[in-house]
Amino acid sequence: MDPEEHGAVRDSFAELAAIAAGPNRAGDDPAGADPAGTDLAGSDRGRTGPGSGLARKDDHALDVGDAAEPTLAPLLLHSLSDLREIWVPLIEAAGARSVAEIGSESGVTTSLLVDLLRRGGGGRLVVVDPDPGVAPTSGGGLDVQVIRGYSxxxxxxxxxxxxxxxxxxxNYATVHGELTAIADAVARFxxxxxxxxxxxxxxxxAGRRDQYYNPDRVPADARQPHSWDVGVEIDDPGVVRGGFRGMGAFAWALTEGGPRNGVRTAIEDFVAEHSDLRFFTVAPIFGLGVVVDRxxxxxxxxxxxxxxxxxNRLLSRMERNRVDLYLHVLRxxxxxxxxxxxxxxxxxxxxxxxxxxAALELxxxxxxxxxxxxxxxxxxxxxxxxxxxxxxHRPAADADEPRLRQVARIAGSALRSRLGPTGQERLARVQTRIADTGTARTALPALRRRPSAPARGGPSDPGAPPPG
Structure with a gap:
């Protein structure tokens, strides 16, 4: 990560409850709890050694309790089971002998509840899920009821x-409906x-924005405009192309905030309708809410x-940092x-x-x-x-030569009969020159077919005719 990006992530640290979840409703105190009673009886804070979950190494306390425990998603903690250090003591403190789990996910939280109830001597576990991944069986003082359906x-x-x-x-409609169904059962029984x-x-x-796995199960008048193809970014009330998205598994409401939108809004509206209820929030791992009757x-x-x-401002900053870093990883x-x-x-x-x-080359x-x-x-x-x-032209010349010679002999005989001795000598010399000219004409094609003529001044060809 370059320095500019590192600075942007560092500067984005803020309290998640104030920034991501919005301001508290009017009339609620900031902590959502009584100011008194901040010290915990029997607390392990500040203690190290056997049973404390802390070990000493070079005078630094190291939390080794969960060091070897695998998580559902190493890159992103997201399960209610990852918050067990908070909610398990609450259920134990309430002395609950019957617990209902709405939405069993992978079954990890279900296993934690089974262990919790059996440690206390048994009890009743109700699992509500249309398709529970892990359904425990009754036995050992534990009565298990699985309700296959939608809440x-x-x-x-x-x-x-x-x-x-x-x-x-x-989403708002489902969560508000679940709390209302619990209130109806409390009144009925x-x-x-x-x-x-x-x-x-x-x-x-999801605190201020509806998330739908099956939008058709939500009444049309309680359903926010939504899309399966968008994602969300923290501090952005709209939607984006990337961001935190469901990849087809769920849809997001197109707008964050406003009435009847989001899990936290549903809880706040319900608590506002019941004066004896208090609502507490804890920042980490997408936020934990606790409703307590005074x-x-x-x-x-x-x-x-x-x-x-x-x-807890430290937890809020750490959750904000966790979300910022996860969104950066997504980017x-x-x-x-x-x-x-x-x-x-x-x-x-x-x-x-x-x-x-290749085709053009061929x-x-x-x-x-x-x-x-x-x-x-x-x-x-x-x-x-x-x-x-x-x-x-050679075939025609060869064919005419005998006839021309015959004509020449006849003409020569006639001429010699008319010439005296001197004239005959002159005629003989002319005939000799004509014969020499014929010899040169016969030798000319042979000279043309030779590869090259002898260099000037070089040795003469013995077969060449003498100069005319």
Whole structure:
């Protein structure tokens, strides 16, 4: 990460509850808990050694308790089970012998609840999920009831439990409906106070923005405009092309904030309708919410346990930093994926260009072969034409020569009969010169067919005719 990006992430640290989840409702105190009772009885804070979960190394305390524990997603903690150090003590402090889990995810939280109830001597576990991944069996003092259905409708008619863990669909209509169904069960079965309720995803991104796994299950008048193809960024009330997105698994409301939008808004609206309820929030891992009835005998103990966690600015900064870094990782992944797609497109283009050039090369080689064949034929024709140009008139001359000689003898005889001795001598010399000229004409084609003429001043060819 370059210095500018590092500075941007560093400067983005802020309290998640104030920035991502929005301001507290009017009338709520900042901590959401009684100011008194901040010290915890039997606290391990500041203690090291056996049973403390801390070890000493070079005078520094190291938390080694969970060092070897695997997480569901090493890159991004997201499960309610990752917040067990907070909510398990709350359920124990409430003395809950019956617990309902709404939304069982991978079954890790279910296993934690099974262990919790069995440690306390048994109890009743109700798992509400349309398709629970892990369904424990009854036995060993534990009564397990699995309700395969969607809440809040799946809660109708069932007796309330001592505590609820809610981590189902993260939208206003569903969460408000679940809390209303619990209140109806409390009234129907004449319970004296509201059960302990622990809810997940009260922070960013679902605290103030609806998230839909199945929008058709939400009434149209309670459903926000949404899209499956967008993502969200912290501090951006709209949507983006990248960001934190469901990749087809869920849809986001197009706008953050406003009435009847988000998990936290649903809880705040419900609590505002019931004066005896208090609402606490804890920042890490997308936010944990706790609803406590003031009238419950364990209310004070729950407030004391929550005091170190709620409105903890350090935890808020760490959660903000965690979300910022995860969004930065998503941006890096998106950039790498875009680069890979661009590289793939370039490879495809180069493959197409290579194929085109290979086809063009074959076409050119074929044309070159044709032209070489045509050139060879043309050269053969030119050689034949030159040969015919040299020897074209020789057959006619050879055919006329006997007749011309006969005419010459007759003419010579007639001429000699008319000439005296001197005239005959002159005629003989003329005939000799004519004979020499004929010899030269016969030798001329042979000289033309020779590779080269002798250099001037060089040795003479003994077969060449003498100069005329």
């Amino acid at each position: 809040p409708q799946a809660l109708d008619g069932h007796a309330p439990t001592d505590a609820y863990l809610i981590d189902g669909d993260h 004449s319970r004296s106070y509201f059960p302990l309720v622990v809810l997940h995803d009260v922070g960013w991104p 009238r419950a005998p364990w209310a004070r103990r729950i407030a004391d346990l929550l005091t170190p966690w709620v409105s 890096l992944q998106d950039a790498a994926a875009a680069m890979a797609r661009a590289r793939q497109r370039e490879w495809s283009r180069l493959d197409d260009e290579r194929s085109r050039l 076409e050119h080689l074929h044309r070159i072969g044709q032209l070489e064949h045509e050139l060879a034929a043309l050269r053969r024709r030119e050689a034949e034409d030159a040969e015919r140009a040299v020897h074209g």
